[in-house]
Amino acid sequence: MSRAAGDIGPAPVTRWIIGALVGAIFAIPLVSTLLYTLQDADGALTLDHWISLFSAANPSVIKPLTAGLGNSLVLAVVTVVIVIVLLAPTMILVNLRFPGMKAAFEFIALLPISIPAIVVVVGLTPIYLQIGRTLGTGAWTLAFAYGVTVLPFAYRSIQASIDAVDLRTLTEASRSLGANWATVFITVLVPNLRSGLLAASLISIAVVLGEFTIASLLNRQVLQTALVVVGKIDPYASAIFTLLALTFCFLLLLALGFAARGRSRKVRS
Amino acid sequence: MTSTAVPNGTLPVGSGLRAPGRRVRRSSLAGLGLAPFLVYVALFLVAPTIIAIGSGLFAKDGSFTLASFAALGDPVILATFWNSTWLSLLTAVVGALVGALVCYALLGLSPTGFVRTTVDAACGVLAQFGGVMLAFAMIATIGIQGVLTRFLRDALGIDIFADGAWIYALPGLIPAYLYFQVPLMVITFMPAVAALRASWAEANLTLGGTRAGFWLHVGLPVLAPSFLASALLLFANAFSSYATAAALASQGSQIVPLQIRTALTSETLLGRENLAGVLAFGMIVVIGVVMCAYALVQRRAARWQR
Amino acid sequence: MTRTIRPFRRLAVGAAVAGIAALTLSACSTGASDPAGTAAAGETGSSSVDAATATSLSDFGTLADLEAAAKKEGKLNVIALPRDWANYGEIIDAFTAKYPEITVTEQSPDVSSAEEITAAKTNKGLDTAPDVFDLGLTVALQNTDQFAAYKVQTWDEIPDALKESTGLFVGDYGGYMSVGYDSKKFPAPAAITDLLKSEYKGAVALNGDPTQAGAAFGAVGLATVQNGGTLEDYSEGIDFFSKLNSAGNLLKVDVTTATVTSGETPVVFDWDYLNAAHTKDNKDWKVVVFPGNGYAAYYNQAINVDAPNPAAARLWQEFLYSDEVQNLWLKGGARPVRMEAMTEAGTIDADLAAKLPEAPKDTLVPTEEQSKAAGTLLGEKWAAAVQ
Numbered sequence: 001m002s003r004a005a006g007d008i009g010p011a012p013v014t015r016w017i018i019g020a021l022v023g024a025i026f027a028i029p030l031v032s033t034l035l036y037t038l039q040d041a042d043g044a045l046t047l048d049h050w051i052s053l054f055s056a057a058n059p060s061v062i063k064p065l066t067a068g069l070g071n072s073l074v075l076a077v078v079t080v081v082i083v084i085v086l087l088a089p090t091m092i093l094v095n096l097r098f099p100g101m102k103a104a105f106e107f108i109a110l111l112p113i114s115i116p117a118i119v120v121v122v123g124l125t126p127i128y129l130q131i132g133r134t135l136g137t138g139a140w141t142l143a144f145a146y147g148v149t150v151l152p153f154a155y156r157s158i159q160a161s162i163d164a165v166d167l168r169t170l171t172e173a174s175r176s177l178g179a180n181w182a183t184v185f186i187t188v189l190v191p192n193l194r195s196g197l198l199a200a201s202l203i204s205i206a207v208v209l210g211e212f213t214i215a216s217l218l219n220r221q222v223l224q225t226a227l228v229v230v231g232k233i234d235p236y237a238s239a240i241f242t243l244l245a246l247t248f249c250f251l252l253l254l255a256l257g258f259a260a261r262g263r264s265r266k267v268r269s
Numbered sequence: 270m271t272s273t274a275v276p277n278g279t280l281p282v283g284s285g286l287r288a289p290g291r292r293v294r295r296s297s298l299a300g301l302g303l304a305p306f307l308v309y310v311a312l313f314l315v316a317p318t319i320i321a322i323g324s325g326l327f328a329k330d331g332s333f334t335l336a337s338f339a340a341l342g343d344p345v346i347l348a349t350f351w352n353s354t355w356l357s358l359l360t361a362v363v364g365a366l367v368g369a370l371v372c373y374a375l376l377g378l379s380p381t382g383f384v385r386t387t388v389d390a391a392c393g394v395l396a397q398f399g400g401v402m403l404a405f406a407m408i409a410t411i412g413i414q415g416v417l418t419r420f421l422r423d424a425l426g427i428d429i430f431a432d433g434a435w436i437y438a439l440p441g442l443i444p445a446y447l448y449f450q451v452p453l454m455v456i457t458f459m460p461a462v463a464a465l466r467a468s469w470a471e472a473n474l475t476l477g478g479t480r481a482g483f484w485l486h487v488g489l490p491v492l493a494p495s496f497l498a499s500a501l502l503l504f505a506n507a508f509s510s511y512a513t514a515a516a517l518a519s520q521g522s523q524i525v526p527l528q529i530r531t532a533l534t535s536e537t538l539l540g541r542e543n544l545a546g547v548l549a550f551g552m553i554v555v556i557g558v559v560m561c562a563y564a565l566v567q568r569r570a571a572r573w574q575r
Numbered sequence: 576m577t578r579t580i581r582p583f584r585r586l587a588v589g590a591a592v593a594g595i596a597a598l599t600l601s602a603c604s605t606g607a608s609d610p611a612g613t614a615a616a617g618e619t620g621s622s623s624v625d626a627a628t629a630t631s632l633s634d635f636g637t638l639a640d641l642e643a644a645a646k647k648e649g650k651l652n653v654i655a656l657p658r659d660w661a662n663y664g665e666i667i668d669a670f671t672a673k674y675p676e677i678t679v680t681e682q683s684p685d686v687s688s689a690e691e692i693t694a695a696k697t698n699k700g701l702d703t704a705p706d707v708f709d710l711g712l713t714v715a716l717q718n719t720d721q722f723a724a725y726k727v728q729t730w731d732e733i734p735d736a737l738k739e740s741t742g743l744f745v746g747d748y749g750g751y752m753s754v755g756y757d758s759k760k761f762p763a764p765a766a767i768t769d770l771l772k773s774e775y776k777g778a779v780a781l782n783g784d785p786t787q788a789g790a791a792f793g794a795v796g797l798a799t800v801q802n803g804g805t806l807e808d809y810s811e812g813i814d815f816f817s818k819l820n821s822a823g824n825l826l827k828v829d830v831t832t833a834t835v836t837s838g839e840t841p842v843v844f845d846w847d848y849l850n851a852a853h854t855k856d857n858k859d860w861k862v863v864v865f866p867g868n869g870y871a872a873y874y875n876q877a878i879n880v881d882a883p884n885p886a887a888a889r890l891w892q893e894f895l896y897s898d899e900v901q902n903l904w905l906k907g908g909a910r911p912v913r914m915e916a917m918t919e920a921g922t923i924d925a926d927l928a929a930k931l932p933e934a935p936k937d938t939l940v941p942t943e944e945q946s947k948a949a950g951t952l953l954g955e956k957w958a959a960a961v962q
Contacts, residue, residue, distance in 0.1 A: 008470040009377025018374035029406035032416040036409045090306035097299045114556040116511040116526040119549040123317025125697045132701040148313045156457040156502050160495050164464030196460045202393040210397030216683050219703040229681050232657040235833035242402040253390035261381030414838040437827040520784050520827035521958040534690045535787050
């Protein structure tokens with residue numbers, strides 16, 4: 001089958017080879033963990049560990065897990081809101097109006113992952129002490145710290161999209177046609193930056209669901225801290241719950257990805 | 270002096286024509302737009318960083334001292350900084366290349382199609398999969414009793430640990446780090462790759478260029494700035510990565526985050542908390558240096574954008 | 576343009592104000608805010624007892640009064656208590672079953688003793704601060720100003736050497752440093768030097784880094800006293816592990832229950848009660864405490880001086896030092912601190928006591944100075960020794 005003359009992508013064969021190779025390499029550790037949960041002391045295959053974990057709906061297992069999962073989901077939502085409502089407009093503003101600040105902005109965006117979380121918490125402690133006294137110690141206040149944690153990843157995704165789109169021309173054109181700033185932002189810029197914004201949202205959700213250090217050091221209950229607590233029940237529990245958490249996260253991101261595509265399909269037709 | 274009557278305030282952005290009074294109004298309005306983000310960053314990023322590093326300036330009894338910074342000259346500490354740097358560089362470069370390869374394989378597929386959405390979701394999940402469970406997944410795969418190790422030993426006769434258990438020292442961190450570096454690269458680089466237009470390939474073909482020529486003269490230069498930026502992100506990510514190393518290569522604290530952990534949380538070697546602030550300062554310096562190098566390379570690579 | 580921008584700005588500002596107001600109101604209504612917390616810590620409602628300064632049960636009256644005060648608080652925050660560590664899982668469940676009105680929050684099971692103190696300081700004055708600590712001796716001695724003194728009912732039955740005289744911290748359970756091994760794959764080591772033999776190649780692991788974790792520090796201590804050294808100088812122990820590393824027998828991975836069950840770390844230096852816990856997953860796992868010089872350590876209970884639930888914290892202490900729970904610790908393979916007194920009184924569970932590994936002739940426990948010196952020595956020498 002010959003490829004279309006202007007095909008920018010690789011041949012289907014190449015796609016398949018790369019995909020299969022990389023996919024296999026990344027699947028192996030997960031399969032090994034699964035095999036570990038399916039083996040007993042003699043090495044024979046058994047479903048015992050899975051069954052024993054779920055047979056008695058153990059309250060000491062269910063309670064921390066549901067509490068942690070609920071908190072993590074709320075945190076994910078608030079963090080995505082911070083990214084879309086606070087970060088994205090600021091980045092657009094910087095790219096349009098203050099191009100000289102881009103370098104400084106990039107340094108600030110990279111700062112959060114320059115230092116490990118265990119040190120950042122040393123600095124976050126007094127701030128969260130004050131937040132605890134004013135806004136309460138609910139887990140949702142962690143979203144402020146998480147918004148900063150996802151900053152590097154969200155920044156990179158959105159910036160890649162911005163670089164690919166000629167913001168200046170689009171804004172000038174729509175403004176000259178009489179649109180106000182809200183219209184420009186919502187109906188012109190956001191759809192063009194859709195890819196970057198979606199990537200930023202997905203990585204933010206993944207970061208929030210996978211974050212452990214800050215929540216643990218500030219003594220809040222989130223999904224990962226709950227997994228550690230229930231993982232101490234027996235070693236197989238740790239591995240089983242991790243695989244389940246990964247699957248849950250994957251399905252969640254998949255659902256969001258499909259939901260976003262559904263909307264854009266409608267717009268196109 | 271324009272002769273057409275242009276209503277105040279409807280001049281297009283960047284047109285260069287400004288009614289005198291409007292200029293001050295517009296840029297102060299724009300400056301105000303930056304304010305919420307700056308306040309947020311000041312409160313939750315700049316302030317904690319300063320406090321965290323500042324903890325290195327105070328001795329245990331609270332007196333101001335610069336003595337802790339002498340620790341940065343300690344040969345052991347310098348060796349850990351070197352370890353961290355080469356490990357992060359290696360995983361960043363390899364991760365960036367493999368990630369770019371995967372992005373290339375996804376190029377041209379519909380962004381809302383099944384494959385792209387699935388790969389995006391999978392990469393999103395794996396990019397944040399780290400810590401104790403990633404370490405255990407590595408142990409289960411290529412540990413001494415790992416599935417892959419046993420398969421290689423029994424079926425193919427290859428003993429990958431003939432020279433010692435390298436998996437529990439620095440080299441063992443490489444596969445573990447790559448496991449989250451590659452998905453991270455795919456996520457952050459894919460928007461740039463997806464923005465390559467098919468019309469450019471067609472134009473190239475029309476003008477008589479080859480596929481290889483397209484990539485050499487159009488594709489790679491266009492992608493270079495984003496590639497470098499993503500690679501820098503990968504470097505910083507590996508440099509400050511802590512939980513995985515703590516579980517896999519915990520003995521001997523051979524990288525900087527583990528040294529910080531020992532300073533802050535050791536049960537047996539107490540009272541060195543201010544060392545953590547100093548080490549954090551050192552880490553920021555290293556990142557700053559790498560960013561300067563990156564900025565220099567970026568200016569060259571982003572020439573075409575100007 | 577000015578006309579169109581103003582309404583948008585007003586809308587944005589209005590929305591922001593409304594949003595912040597909504598968030599604040601909802602946060603206050605979740606009931607987790609602090610001003611209520613600090614007030615409650617100071618006064619306990621109906622009774623005139625200030626639970627935060629009570630130093631013994633008599634300050635409350637009877638156990639029933641303490642239980643009532645604790646139930647009124649309704650919560651307890653415990654930290655660094657893994658469920659599989661000395662049977663803490665069963666102990667926490669027993670507490671919840673006995674006092675269902677008190678919700679126990681298990682925080683951060685994996686953290687070290689030093690991190691428990693940090694968590695208390697990080698959350699000072701908030702309701703997420705831990706109420707009680709379970710600490711190694713060195714950390715306990717260094718942080719006595721973080722504790723509130725309290726003497727449990729059974730105070731007199733605890734040996735003097737294992738408690739701080741005013742009740743700031745009290746030993747709770749302890750054990751000997753031991754070697755656990757998979758007997759199906761490895762022969763029983765009769766002496767510590769047996770581990771240098773080639774049959775243990777790539778098999779011996781420590782529970783952590785000795786500059787970091789108390790259990791690994793104890794392993795080096797055991798190696799010291801078993802190789803003719805004294806607790807004054809841990810060099811003998813460091814040399815032993817250096818030899819173990821050169822022989823290729825030392826695995827430098829942190830031991831977890833998962834690595835034991837997967838067969839990755841088949842020979843482990845750990846406290847005897849932690850090694851005993853692995854027999855649950857592997858019937859062939861055996862624990863040996865070397866005869867002669869034994870290296871032991873006790874962990875210590877303390878109450879946070881800024882505990883958000885002071886009455887519940889004190890009830891937890893009374894609960895832990897009751898016969899029932901001391902036997903639960905024994906079930907976990909640890910030696911409860913009241914063991915001598917309970918054996919005399921006959922309240923100890925004799926079967927469980929018989930299952931403990933035989934105690935060696937001499938029991939050595941390092942003092943604070945010895946621990947500090949050893950810590951400094953390890954900080955200097957360990958990383959290079961096992962390179």
